[in-house]
Amino acid sequence: MVDLLATFAITTQVVLMVLITSIQVLAVITVILIHAVVVLTVALASVRILATLIITLLGVVVVILALVIVAVISEVAASAVAAVPVAVASEAAVVTLVAAASEEEDKLIITISIKIMNNLKHIFFASMLMASMTAAAQETYQDAKLAAPQLTGTARYVGMGGAMEALGADISTISSNPAGIGLFRKSQITLTAGVIAQTDAENYTEYNDARITFNGKKSHPTFDQVGIVWSPKNKGTNWLNLAFNYHKSADFGQILNAAGALKNVSLNKITAAKNFKEYAGWTSQDANLGGYKDNSGNYQPGLFTVPTDGGLAYAEADKYLFGQYQHGYIGTYDFNISGSLNNQVWLGLTVGLHDVHYNSNSLYSEDFVDGNIMDSFEQLKITGTGFDVKAGVIFRPVKDSPFRIGAYFNSPIFYDLTVSGDNDITISGNNDPATYEEKDGSQQPCYVKGSRGQSIDYDFRLNTPWKVGASLGHTIGNYLALGATYEYAWYDHMDNRVKDGGYYDSYWGDYYESSSSDEAMNHDTQLNLQGVSTLKLGAEIKPVDMLSIRLGYNYVSPMYKDNALRDQTFDSNGVYIASSADYTNWKATNRFTLGVGFNYQNLAIDVAYQYSSQKGDFYPFESFTDMGCSVNATKVDNKRHQLLMTVGYRF
Numbered sequence: 260m261v262d263l264l265a266t267f268a269i270t271t272q273v274v275l276m277v278l279i280t281s282i283q284v285l286a287v288i289t290v291i292l293i294h295a296v297v298v299l300t301v302a303l304a305s306v307r308i309l310a311t312l313i314i315t316l317l318g319v320v321v322v323i324l325a326l327v328i329v330a331v332i333s334e335v336a337a338s339a340v341a342a343v344p345v346a347v348a349s350e351a352a353v354v355t356l357v358a359a360a361s362e363e364e365d366k367l368i369i370t371i372s373i374k375i376m377n378n379l380k381h382i383f384f385a386s387m388l389m390a391s392m393t394a395a396a397q398e399t400y401q402d403a404k405l406a407a408p409q410l411t412g413t414a415r416y417v418g419m420g421g422a423m424e425a426l427g428a429d430i431s432t433i434s435s436n437p438a439g440i441g442l443f444r445k446s447q448i449t450l451t452a453g454v455i456a457q458t459d460a461e462n463y464t465e466y467n468d469a470r471i472t473f474n475g476k477k478s479h480p481t482f483d484q485v486g487i488v489w490s491p492k493n494k495g496t497n498w499l500n501l502a503f504n505y506h507k508s509a510d511f512g513q514i515l516n517a518a519g520a521l522k523n524v525s526l527n528k529i530t531a532a533k534n535f536k537e538y539a540g541w542t543s544q545d546a547n548l549g550g551y552k553d554n555s556g557n558y559q560p561g562l563f564t565v566p567t568d569g570g571l572a573y574a575e576a577d578k579y580l581f582g583q584y585q586h587g588y589i590g591t592y593d594f595n596i597s598g599s600l601n602n603q604v605w606l607g608l609t610v611g612l613h614d615v616h617y618n619s620n621s622l623y624s625e626d627f628v629d630g631n632i633m634d635s636f637e638q639l640k641i642t643g644t645g646f647d648v649k650a651g652v653i654f655r656p657v658k659d660s661p662f663r664i665g666a667y668f669n670s671p672i673f674y675d676l677t678v679s680g681d682n683d684i685t686i687s688g689n690n691d692p693a694t695y696e697e698k699d700g701s702q703q704p705c706y707v708k709g710s711r712g713q714s715i716d717y718d719f720r721l722n723t724p725w726k727v728g729a730s731l732g733h734t735i736g737n738y739l740a741l742g743a744t745y746e747y748a749w750y751d752h753m754d755n756r757v758k759d760g761g762y763y764d765s766y767w768g769d770y771y772e773s774s775s776s777d778e779a780m781n782h783d784t785q786l787n788l789q790g791v792s793t794l795k796l797g798a799e800i801k802p803v804d805m806l807s808i809r810l811g812y813n814y815v816s817p818m819y820k821d822n823a824l825r826d827q828t829f830d831s832n833g834v835y836i837a838s839s840a841d842y843t844n845w846k847a848t849n850r851f852t853l854g855v856g857f858n859y860q861n862l863a864i865d866v867a868y869q870y871s872s873q874k875g876d877f878y879p880f881e882s883f884t885d886m887g888c889s890v891n892a893t894k895v896d897n898k899r900h901q902l903l904m905t906v907g908y909r910f
Contacts, residue, residue: 398833398834399753399755399783399787399788400825400842402721402753402784403750403788403818404617405589405617405674406672406721406724407509407818408748408791408793409508410850410852410869410871411506411507411509411510412429412430412434412451412484412506413431413484413865413905414451414453414854414865414866414867414903414904414905415429415431415799415807415809415854415865415867416432417867417869417901417903418797418810418811418853418854418855418865418868419742419797419799419810420795420796420797420810420813420852421795421811422730422742422744422796422797423439423732423742424436424665424732424742424744425439425665425731425732425742425744426439426442426732426734426742427441427442427605427653427663428443428444430449430484430504431484431504431506433504433607433609433649434506434508434609434649435651435669435728435746436607436649436653436666436667436730437597437607437608437649437667438597438606438607438651438653439597439605439653440488440500440502440595440597440607441500441597441606441607441653442599442653443500444490445490446488446490446909446910447487447488447490447910448486448487448907448908448910449484449906449908450484451483451484451485451904452482452483452903452904453483453901453902453903453904454480455479455481455510455512455901456477456899456900456901457512457514457897457898457899458477458898458900459898460475460514460516462474462475462477462582463516464517464518464580465518465580466518466520466579469518469578469624469626470580471580471624471634472582473583473620473622474584475584475620476512477514479586481510481901483903484505484506484507484905485504485505485506486503486504486505486506487504488501489501489502496602497600498598498599499599500596502594502597503595504593504595505590505592507588507589507591508591509588509589510588511585511586511588511619512586512587512899513584513897513899514583515582515583515585515843515877515897516581516582516583517580517581517879517893517895518578518579518580518893519891520578521575521579521890522577523888524888524889525573525574525575525633526544526548526625526633526635526879527548527563527571527633527706528574528575528886529840529881530545530573531563531570531571531572531886532883532885532886533545533827533828533883534549534569534571535571535885535886536828536885539828539829539834539835540826540827540828540831540835542827542836542837543713543836543838544635546559547562547635547713548561548562548563549561549562549571550563550565560711561711562684562706563706564695564703564706564707566695566697566698567698572703572704572705572706573705574628574629574631574692575628576625576626576633577626577627579625579626579879580622580624581621581623581624581841582622583620583621583622584620585617585618585619586619587615587616587618588616589615589616590616591612591614592611592612592613593611593612594611595607595609596608603654603658604652604654605652605654606651607652608648608649608650609650610646610647610648611647611649612644612645613647613672613674614644615641615676616642617639617640617642618639618640619637619639620637620639621637621639621839621841622636622637623840627688628693629692629693630688631686631687631689631690632686632688633684633685634684634687635683635839636681636682636684636685637683638681639678639679640678640679641676641678642679643674643675643676643677644675645672645675645676646672646673647673647723648670649667649669651665651666652666652667653665653732661733661734661735662731662732663732664729664731665730665731665744666727666728666730668727668728669725669726669727670725671724671753671754672722672723673720674720674723675718675720676718676720676721677716677717678718678836679715679716680715681713681715682713682714682839683710683711684711684712685709686706686708686709688708692707692708715836715838717836718758719757720755720756720757720758720774722756723753724749724750724753725752726747726748727747728745728746728793730795731744738800738802739798739799739800739801740799741797741798742795742796742798743794743796745794745795746794747791747792748793750788750789750790750791751784751789752784753784753788754781755777755781756774756775756776757774757775757777757832758772758774759773759774759775760772761773777832779829779830780833783829783831786820786823786826787823787824787826788818788820789817789820791816791817794812794814795814797810797812798810798811799856804858807854807855807856807857808854808856809852809854809867810852810853811852811854812850812852813849813850813851813852814847814848814849815847815848815850817846817847819844819845821844824842824878824881825840825841825880826881827840827881828881828883840880841879842878843876843878843895844876845897846874846875846876848872848873849872849873850869850870850871851870852867852868852869853867854866854867854868861908861909862906863905863906863907863909864904865905865907866902866903866904866905867902867903867904867905868900868901868903869901870898870899870900871897871898871900871901872896873898874894874895874897875896875897876892876893876894877895878890
């Protein structure tokens with residue numbers, strides 16, 4: 260059996276080295292972890308069968324990691340990935356490995372495990388399979404909402420500001436530094452829930468004598484986390500832990516209000532300016548306002564008149580009001596394998612699956628100078644799935660020292676997403692519409708009163724940025740723990756992708772859609788976003804054995820550049836189908852946390868409070884200098900309060 264395990268481990272290593280020779284460091288980490296498993300298997304004969312499954316799981320994880328890296332390197336990700344599982348687990352491989360097994364239960368386990376690997380490509384691609392639709396991408400501004408980092412996890416992790424990537428032994432490190440799971444000395448089950456609130460938010464917006472109202476929740480309960488860590492009871496200097504954790508990696512709950520004066524500008528004047536300059540960036544808003552040809556070449560009429568010279572009539576406004584309620588979440592399912600080498604080095608690997616549920620309801624209103632009102636309603640939903648891989652290490656520079664250093668990297672999340680939404684524009688009032696002068700000198704109304712609606716429904720893919728991190732952890736006796744983490748992510752290099760075809764896999768009988776980078780949108784991302792630094796600091800004090808007091812600070816640098824804007828004038832499908840024009844240039848995020856923990860025998864109860872503050876500059880639409888269409892920013896903020904409680908049981 261040991262020979263079989265060694266053979267399988269070596270085979271896995273070879274596959275990994277062939278596919279990802281460019282990342283030799285990661286390969287070395289994986290090799291070490293595999294050999295640690297083999298050592299454990301020899302030492303613990305009683306868990307031989309379990310170790311077989313663990314080795315198989317590690318092989319699966321390594322293959323997934325290899326596939327991810329190949330997908331990143333290749334411009335045709337799907338084609339590169341699809342060929343790998345065939346070589347990894349062919350029918351001949353199954354026969355060979357089963358024949359080498361010495362016992363019946365081993366044969367059964369290996370057969371089942373390799374069949375799982377053979378079908379891995381079906382699971383791997385499940386998040387990518389969509390019905391064939393018109394190729395489309397998403398905008399930079401919406402992408403940033405899905406990728407923005409949040410502080411989530413157990414109450415202990417949050418209470419320490421998330422600064423536990425070197426301290427470990429908290430299940431929330433499974434999503435940042437997976438090696439932290441290797442520091443568990445006992446098995447544990449944890450469950451976390453809480454509430455999030457915007458106490459100073461309002462469900463209305465007013466400016467001078469104008470007012471709008473909309474539906475939105477100031478607070479909502481949350482189910483934040485549930486997970487389990489399995490750690491063998493009989494440990495030597497080397498051991499292996501397994502873990503699974505579900506948590507909300509993002510909570511989108513937010514009410515956003517803004518209002519301000521407008522001078523010589525309006526949303527439809529922006530549309531007219533783009534039309535006049537013959538820019539390609541026509542949106543659903545534009546279609547509702549002025550009319551355009553859709554992707555099928557069919558003309559879509561709008562509320563505003565198209566003069567005989569081909570331009571677009573417009574009416575100016577003197578004020579705007581905006582209200583938006585965002586809600587939903589991203590659920591993350593993490594599977595982890597980690598271990599200890601001589602109680603001095605800890606290695607970990609996590610494969611994550613992500614489930615996106617984003618919703619927003621927006622109302623934008625303008626008061627025209629002619630006395631009439633334009634209201635724009637938008638309902639937007641983004642759903643889909645994604646996957647990523649995370650790897651990390653923790654080590655003691657000096658054996659038996661309480662000081663630890665951690666390092667980790669997180670791959671992009673490879674999202675396959677669908678956007679659906681409805682946009683409706685209504686112009687109403689008791690006054691005659693503003694007019695413009697036609698070529699014949701006659702005065703014609705700029706618009707007609709009424710409503711016009713558009714619906715969008717399209718698929719796109721998004722690869723979030725790579726992340727790397729380094730951390731320090733130190734304990735003093737049993738009464739003080741200190742942690743610090745620095746993390747960097749390349750948000751200006753997010754990859755927005757359009758679906759551009761597919762291919763048929765004759766071996767498996769499946770059809771896979773392929774994608775390519777949206778170069779125009781990615782260029783826009785580089786112009787407006789930047790790399791983001793995250794600093795985490797935390798401390799845990801134990802005045803007595805049963806009581807813990809925690810403090811934390813979490814800082815996230817701005818994702819948007821100072822001069823960032825939502826440009827809707829460049830040639831991209833994401834611009835064509837966008838149904839809103841507003842954007843907020845969000846600044847840095849500051850989070851302050853505190854918590855308390857109570858331990859009694861095998862039971863642990865932790866409570867944490869998090870206060871998050873972020874300021875931003877809101878724009879109802881882009882500043883467009885042509886035709887004098889500039890707009891000033893309105894100062895907004897996003898202040899959130901979160902209360903969490905975690906119940907854990909060790910066994």
